Amino acid sequence: MNDAGFLFLFIAATAICGYYFRLLTSSGSIAAFIAGLIIGLGFGVKGLLVLGFFFASSSLWSKFKRRNKVKIEQKHEKGSRRDWVQVVANGGTAALFSILYLAYPQEIWFYGFAISIAAANSDTWASEIGSTSKQAPIFIRSMRQVDAGTSGAV
Structure with missing residues (x-):
């Protein structure tokens, strides 16, 4: 099997496992496969x-103290399973940088890719870790305490 075939199977297996282990919805699994394929074609291994580090670490944080997060997820209708919208929000810019690299192979596109993954990673980790805080977060615009899980709260 050639390298492209291996990458295709690896990306497919990862997307399927993400669905199987309830980390991704079916639409999230399909979107993750497409994004992974684009990124694999552009930047390879x-x-x-x-x-992969982003997906694995974010998935672990999603499951961390899972019982404490159930009330927050019910209130905000956002579970720990990622759907296609969340996959595109977190991986779409990275996939775009991969396409740009394929069209214009310059190192700058990898920096953009890495920065976009770092930004998505920090946002996801902050949400997952912050939701376990014993203190109510502060809404950034009003500087008032709000319920955990509120977007824009720190």
Whole structure:
């Protein structure tokens, strides 16, 4: 099997496992496969390693103290399973940088890719870790305490 075939199977297996382990919805699994394929074509194994670290670490934080997060998820209608919208929001810019790299192979596109994954990673980690805080977060615009899980609260 050639390298492209291996990458295709690896990306497909990862997307299927994400669905099987209830980390992704069916639409999220399909979107993750497409994004992974684009990133794999553009940046190869090093791009998939960066993407894989983001997916694995964010998934672990999603499951961390899962019982404490159930009330927040019910209130905000956002579970720990990622759908296609969340996959595109977190991986769409990274996939775009991969396409740009394919069209214009310059190192700057990998920096953009890495920065976009870092931004998505920090947002996801902050949400997952912050929701376990014993203190109510502060809404950034009003500087008042709000319920945990409120977007824009820190």
